[in-house]
Amino acid sequence: MGELHDMTNEEMLVNAAVSSWKIVIGRLDKGIQKLDEEQLQKQVAPGRNRLYYLLGHLTAVHDRMFPLLGLGERLYPQLDEPYITNPDGALPDPLSADELKKAWSEVNAKLTIAFETLTPQEWLQKHTQVSDEDFAKDPSRNRLAVFLSRTNHASFHAGQAVLVK
């Protein structure tokens, strides 16, 4: 994407959505990177998910955007079982705290590069989990709708993460 002043209206609208994603991820990242293994083991509230689980969950959900939005191969498919399919505590954590923080950063960095190169027309194309037929009926089932939903999902869990004392 070029300089703001050279953008078309379509590009400006898309730029606002990508900026919003970057702000949400940037704030989460700032909070997460300074936490050590012991702090990540804390629950956000009594009996609720550990930060560790939330970090694995967000990394896995974001990683799934690669195939979902047609942006390439996944980097960490092994995170689905412990952090999406199963609740916290059901399976052992497959990565150390440092490895998980690295995975989180890597997935978001690679995604953000892809997001920054999509054109407005590409944002309005269907995501890969909707059929051509269904998309023809409902063109709102596009990449941008998924992207905004994932940004809100990250904000949702960010609100929980800040409750840890």
Add this chain to the structure above:
Amino acid sequence: MGELHDMTNEEMLVNAAVSSWKIVIGRLDKGIQKLDEEQLQKQVAPGRNRLYYLLGHLTAVHDRMFPLLGLGERLYPQLDEPYITNPDGALPDPLSADELKKAWSEVNAKLTIAFETLTPQEWLQKHTQVSDEDFAKDPSRNRLAVFLSRTNHASFHAGQAVLVK
């Protein structure tokens, strides 16, 4: 906004953002409306904000979008002191649970109608808290950026609200 199939790309992009807002608010509303006074008095985690405070906070922050986005006069300016300026517990709740739920619904309903009528060009206009000079330097400080930020803010507190048992 018209039917999806008749929309321009610009309108489709804006529609995705407005739909995202409606999904976030709809989910929050569904959870909130069924809670009574006693349930709203619960804290989201030990020593953290009550649901009552979060509901007042979101209502006040959303109400401020009327002047911020140039959409009209505020409906509930009296909510700023107890729910934005001050932390939970500093001031008495000015509205009963039913009154607060009504205020929440009223603010969001009126805002959503306004959001649905803004054109893509209007979404890209500056919000009222940025000067003409600053906006000329940075055209990303537009209505849409504020709107996406507020949608993420609502998601952030929604993540906290669901922790209440």
